[in-house]
Amino acid sequence: MAEKNQIHVDPANLIFAKVMEIVTYIGIAVMIIFGLLYLVGISSFVDIKAAIAHWHLPVVQFWQEVVGIHISGYDWFLKNLTAMDCLSMLGICILALAPFAAIIAAWPKVGATHKVLVLLFFILVVEYLFAILKPIILPGVGGH
Numbered sequence: 001m002a003e004k005n006q007i008h009v010d011p012a013n014l015i016f017a018k019v020m021e022i023v024t025y026i027g028i029a030v031m032i033i034f035g036l037l038y039l040v041g042i043s044s045f046v047d048i049k050a051a052i053a054h055w056h057l058p059v060v061q062f063w064q065e066v067v068g069i070h071i072s073g074y075d076w077f078l079k080n081l082t083a084m085d086c087l088s089m090l091g092i093c094i095l096a097l098a099p100f101a102a103i104i105a106a107w108p109k110v111g112a113t114h115k116v117l118v119l120l121f122f123i124l125v126v127e128y129l130f131a132i133l134k135p136i137i138l139p140g141v142g143g144h
Contacts, residue, residue: 012109012117019105023098031091038084045083073135100128 038044050066063071080086103121110117 010109012106012111015109016102016106019102020098023094023101027091027094027098029091030094031088034084034087034091038088043082043084045080045085097128100125103128 039048041048046066054062054066057065060070063069069076077086077089081090103124107118107121110121
């Protein structure tokens with residue numbers, strides 16, 4: 001006998017939620033593991049004491065005084081993936097990409113009947129790609 005108050009959840013929503021959950025757990029695990037390794041002093045890009053002493057500075061001045069570089073794009077980050085603090089930031093990148101991964105995973109289940117959702121998914125994907133590529137395409141323009 002079927003239950004009267006059974007709730008139907010669209011398969012796209014279930015996929016979206018599951019992918020969000022999995023990618024979020026991965027991002028948190030990466031941040032915790034490499035963050036702890038950074039805190040115990042294993043292979044750091046930024047010295048902990050220098051970071052604490054300069055934390056109050058604007059980002060451009062912080063990086064100039066602490067590491068002696070001007071941050072632009074992603075090359076500084078990608079060149080230092082052996083440093084635990086950069087690997088910990090990789091966890092933040094994974095968390096930021098969780099909705100993007102979930103959208104891509106759920107997209108095939110949306111189907112042609114939900115044309116508005118397909119359009120919204122497309123717009124979100126374009127926005128994510130622009131946000132990811134903006135520091136490369138428009139270096140030094142706003143917030144990075």
